[in-house]
Amino acid sequence: MSVLIFIDQAEGHVKKASLEAITYGAAIAAQLNTTAEGVVLGTTHEDLAGLGKYGVKKIHHVNNEALNNFDAQVFTKVIAQAVEASSATIVVFSNNVDGKAIAPRLSARLKAGLVAGAVALPDTSNGFVVKKNVFSGKAFANISVTTAIKIISLSPNAYKTVATEGNAEVVPLNAVVDTGKIKITAVHKVSGEISLAEADVVVSGGRGLKGPENWGMIEELAKLLHAATACSRPVADIGWRPHHEHVGQTGLAIAPNLYIAIGISGAIQHLAGVNRSKIIVVINKDPEAPFFKAADYGIVGDIFEVVPKIIEAVKQLK
Ligand SMILES: Cc1cc2nc3c(=O)[nH]c(=O)nc-3n(C[C@H](O)[C@H](O)[C@H](O)COP(=O)(O)OP(=O)(O)OC[C@H]3O[C@@H](n4cnc5c(N)ncnc54)[C@H](O)[C@@H]3O)c2cc1C
Numbered sequence: 001m002s003v004l005i006f007i008d009q010a011e012g013h014v015k016k017a018s019l020e021a022i023t024y025g026a027a028i029a030a031q032l033n034t035t036a037e038g039v040v041l042g043t044t045h046e047d048l049a050g051l052g053k054y055g056v057k058k059i060h061h062v063n064n065e066a067l068n069n070f071d072a073q074v075f076t077k078v079i080a081q082a083v084e085a086s087s088a089t090i091v092v093f094s095n096n097v098d099g100k101a102i103a104p105r106l107s108a109r110l111k112a113g114l115v116a117g118a119v120a121l122p123d124t125s126n127g128f129v130v131k132k133n134v135f136s137g138k139a140f141a142n143i144s145v146t147t148a149i150k151i152i153s154l155s156p157n158a159y160k161t162v163a164t165e166g167n168a169e170v171v172p173l174n175a176v177v178d179t180g181k182i183k184i185t186a187v188h189k190v191s192g193e194i195s196l197a198e199a200d201v202v203v204s205g206g207r208g209l210k211g212p213e214n215w216g217m218i219e220e221l222a223k224l225l226h227a228a229t230a231c232s233r234p235v236a237d238i239g240w241r242p243h244h245e246h247v248g249q250t251g252l253a254i255a256p257n258l259y260i261a262i263g264i265s266g267a268i269q270h271l272a273g274v275n276r277s278k279i280i281v282v283i284n285k286d287p288e289a290p291f292f293k294a295a296d297y298g299i300v301g302d303i304f305e306v307v308p309k310i311i312e313a314v315k316q317l318k
Pocket of ligand 1 (some may be wrong): 207251
């Protein structure tokens with residue numbers, strides 16, 4: 001028995017969300033008096049042994065460059081082999097794009113119960129019960145998992161990464177790697193931008209900006225704060241901003257440490273994608289804007305006066 005954590009990489013670097021998943025998986029292992037093991041797919045630039053400081057004792061490395069490009073079907077089969085190699089009864093993913101694609105497939109393959117979007121450690125006092133967000137973060141559900149193998153995907157930012165000391169034993173895993181049914185022929189990356197899904201700070205604009213010509217101040221503030229830029233859905237629909245920046249129920253769901261909403265009303269569909277942010281700052285001229293109810297800090301004012309002042313203040317602080 002062990003807890004197996006899928007350690008997700010981007011271009012050979014472990015993603016921040018995976019460090020949270022490792023810390024979370026290690027805490028479950030400690031709770032159940034067992035060991036935490038990890039699985040890494042593809043070539044890597046990371047010091048895998050060094051990931052031991054997050055609590056993982058052993059890492060199964062499938063060092064096969066065929067796994068450098070993500071393919072959910074291929075990855076699922078390889079992770080199933082890692083589950084067998086580690087005799088894992090609990091498998092932990094981050095509930096990010098990759099985790100959302102693999103965990104349900106693995107669940108079907110292993111006939112394992114899955115809790116997607118966990119926000120706390122399981123309660124093992126009477127069975128195995130995992131708390132998760134439901135209804136776009138409006139409520140919690142406690143899900144009891146009764147299958148022999150249990151899969152949990154952890155909501156990004158729901159569990160704090162803790163680094164202590166220690167090294168993991170890194171062992172090669174000679175897994176069978178299928179030829180994928182999908183062939184990636186080219187990758188076109190958006191360069192020079194901070195990835196919205198992974199960003200610590202996000203500066204986001206809504207229809208209150210009045211037009212794409214006013215986005216300069218959003219970009220300037222984002223640059224100063226090393227932030228990614230985002231937008232509400234109508235802004236992407238009208239074509240003021242690209243669709244990959246649209247956050248919300250029908251867009252990307254994000255969980256940065258700081259989300260700054262500028263000229264966005266805070267409709268429920270928008271909140272569904274951003275309400276897991278740690279700190280929400282809202283700037284809106286309407287004191288009745290619904291976003292203020294979800295805000296940690298709010299400024300009632302005209303964005304065209306307030307935002308340039310914030311930019312100046314940040315410049316001075318720097
Ligand atoms: C099925 C469905 C799914 C949806 N999915 C999403 C989604 O994923 N994401 C999403 O964002 N929306 C989504 N929507 C749309 C959502 O309901 C709202 O219409 C949308 O979020 C509103 O965008 P907004 O806040 O930018 O614009 P508005 O509602 O027009 O709000 C603009 C805000 O800017 C403020 N403002 C205007 N001028 C200034 C100024 N000078 N200074 C300060 N403040 C100013 C106003 O007071 C207002 O609060 C969805 C809707 C449906 C029906």
